[in-house]
Amino acid sequence: MRFLRLVLLPLTLLSGFASGLTVEAQDKTEPASPAASRFAPMANPFFAREIEFQGKIGDDKIRMHLQPKTEDSDSVEGSYVVAGGKRNHGKKILLAGEVSGNKLIMEESEDGVDVSGQWDGELKDNVIRGIWQSDDGKVSKEFVLELLPAPKIKKVKTSSAK
Template sequence: MSVPRTSLAAMALGCAICFAGAAAWAQPAGEQVLSTQDLTVTEGAFGLNDAIQAGEMRRRTAAGPQASAPQPLAPEPAYARYPQYKGTIGDVPIRMRLGPKPDERDSVHGEYHYGTSRAVQRVAGEYADGTFLMEESDDGTTVTGMWEGQIDARGVVRGQWTDAFDRRRILPFVLVPVTVTVIPPYRSDDPAYSNAAPIAAPAPMPAPRAPALPATPGPARSSIIGW
């Protein structure tokens, strides 16, 4: 029995295809080429925590290092006429301008700067009974530092400055009026130097009235017109 040549050719071609496919499947998995790009997958890379951290990192990188830094405040022209105070926070010299708040009793506001820096910190505080409390801000909104001190008889304030973001960072401060004293001096033993609210003195008791004397009969009046 003879087989046509065309059938033999077809059978040979089919066998060649089968052997080629088997050879491809027989290659180790590590030698398969899945993509022309590198793909690195680490354990837990698709977890929620890793995704959040990666997203935060991307946002910080895209925003740049200056995205979260507050813009430094420029000096307020209206404060240029306020009296000056000089002093230190820790070992750093400072210059401060303070003036009374127009609508609040026993309160001050202003600004200060470190050394030769042009950026300023805004401040607002109050005083009562020899105690001085003040807050500062480097952006005009967020409190960045707190001042608490005592006022002496010359109007000098000494106390502690506290970092609002790290309460463990505490530094001593002193504020000395240069010419005009805005924060009134305080002396507990002398009411004339006290910046506490004055206590109203009790009203004096009225003097007792003298007893009325009995009426003394006088001369009879004349009926003549003109008396």
């Protein structure tokens, strides 16, 4: 019994010491942002968060939202709306695609089931430029999407009780 105490006591102390080191080491690392942890990993950090774009597809003004997919690495999903309801009566057009380096390839769906178009673009200096093509290949339009700045979150002041 005394032998067990002599062996187990140092092991218990060592494991407690080691777990203390682990906690200390964890405290020194920067915490992952809550948004980043819910998405699958992305090789291109530009697409590793929710982002908003504004731009044109042909002559139509659009606003687009993209975010990484939660289950597929290097994949994005999102939607866009054509200003003035010119296409799809102002309803969101769904997007899903892949990122490879600075290349972005997406399919879109106006009804959530059938593919209605293809996006093939390249990111350079916070701008994505490329070609949109209808699902039947009969219509092609150039597009330019500029990254919008992230909305600023106002800090709420709290009064401290004394």
